[in-house]
Amino acid sequence: MALVKNQIHFFTESAQMIKSFFSLATASAVLALVSISPAQAAVDADAAQTLFKKNDCTKCHAVDKSKKGPSLQKIAAKYKGKADGEEKVIKNMTTSPKVKLDDGTEEEHKAINTKDQAAIKNLAAWILSQ
Ligand code: HEC
Numbered sequence: 001m002a003l004v005k006n007q008i009h010f011f012t013e014s015a016q017m018i019k020s021f022f023s024l025a026t027a028s029a030v031l032a033l034v035s036i037s038p039a040q041a042a043v044d045a046d047a048a049q050t051l052f053k054k055n056d057c058t059k060c061h062a063v064d065k066s067k068k069g070p071s072l073q074k075i076a077a078k079y080k081g082k083a084d085g086e087e088k089v090i091k092n093m094t095t096s097p098k099v100k101l102d103d104g105t106e107e108e109h110k111a112i113n114t115k116d117q118a119a120i121k122n123l124a125a126w127i128l129s130q
Pocket residue numbers: 052055056057058059060061068069070075078088089090092093099100101102109110111112113127
């Protein structure tokens with residue numbers, strides 16, 4: 001009888017330990033989420049879209065369908081998770097590389113008409129978030 005009692009005691013204690021482990025795990029998961037979200041919320045989608053429209057980027061790019069240029073979702077998929085993705089996107093819109101349009105003709109890619117690095121970075125982050 002004493003043995004059974006001891007065992008019950010052991011189980012209750014273990015359950016308690018497992019419980020506190022999980023609430024600790026939940027607490028750190030919540031903390032991790034809280035510390036990640038400010039970086040993601042930093043993309044100003046309105047500012048990015050305004051800059052994108054003002055530069056006639058919409059003539060060749062749309063969010064979900066390809067026009068003369070690839071859709072933003074295609075561009076995002078190409079660079080998602082790549083360490084140098086943002087850098088590549090910024091380079092493409094600031095250095096006028098030769099690009100091939102959907103009809104096969106080549107032209108210099110339009111360069112963005114601002115030197116505001118924060119605005120350019122924000123636009124790149126927005127494109128990559130599509
Ligand atoms: C005349 C049409 C045209 C306009 C206007 C245009 N683009 Fe593009 N863009 C293209 C084409 C075509 C490509 C595809 C290049 C390739 O895949 O080689 C491209 C590719 C891109 C890429 C992806 C580059 C890569 O490495 O895959 C980004 C980012 C981009 N454009 C951003 C912009 C932004 C921002 C603007 C406005 C400042 C803009 N584009 C205006 C035609 C255009």
